Amino acid sequence: MKAIVYTQYGPPDVLKVKELEKPVPGDLEILVKVHATTVTSGDWRARSLDLPPGFGPLGRVMFGIRGPRQPILGTELAGEVEAVGEKVAKFNPGDKVFAYSGASMGSYAQYKCIAEDGAVEHKPQNPSYEEAAALSFGGTTALHFFRKAELKSGETVLINGASGGVGTAAVQLAKHFGAEVTGVCSSANTELVKSLGAKHVIDYNKEDFIQNDKTYDVIMDTAGTAPYSKSKTSLKEGGRLLLVLGGFGDMLRVPWVSMTSGRKIIAGPAEERPEDLHYLAELAEAGEFKPVIDRSYPFEKMVEAHRYVDNGHKKGNVVITVA
Known part of the structure; x- marks a missing residue:
């Protein structure tokens, strides 16, 4: 099979097409023929090691000190089950599925083995393979932070970076939960x-949200430009700042802010829960959640897709068609 691999950190050109042996599923695994995957901010950071301030050394520990520990990037996919292990009960050959490989990555390939009880779910009928591949990263990240924040109907939510992969998911999900959303x-x-x-929508080129005297129950920062030092005056008493992207210094403030104010910072990596995929599938089937697709590239144009994501201005998701 063909896969996109990288053996050193750096610009998009470190990504190369390589012929690898087709994997064989274990007893409790399924083999998925991948139809589509995506280029997320997680893929970009793992490839480039361009990490938030203070996380450089930790990044090498996580991804590999001398070079990438996992040579195949890709955190989400959609495709068709080609084979199943002897003890698999939930899936059959021919089933259409989508999956979130998360931190283990490995989705930039024509085939991937996934544990039956992992983050894999039957694909909803409504989305295409390309849309289904983009359900997971933004959707599960937004769900994780809203769950931690205990978001309630009627609360006010400001989403900084509302047009990105996580932001476009967060706007839809916050609205679904009954919040009043400002992007x-x-x-x-x-x-x-x-x-x-x-x-409400604020154009950051014309207005800084901290200067409009409005306050919010929840502020979600997906862009890394609204740390607590900036956002605190825009948080209501009891407000929560959700740092999807934050520096190491922001993490250190988490306990201090909780102890010294009525506000809270919620930060750290999002959990990878199979039940979240099931929930997103139900919303997608009902037409209440639809991933935004900015651009689609063929598998052979992976370098070009990464170059586009590197510029930091993608709208929603960038999809790669594999099959």
């Missing part, structure tokens, strides 16, 4: 963010 994005993306369910 922060560039002027080019204001109509998109409104269409996803944001009641």
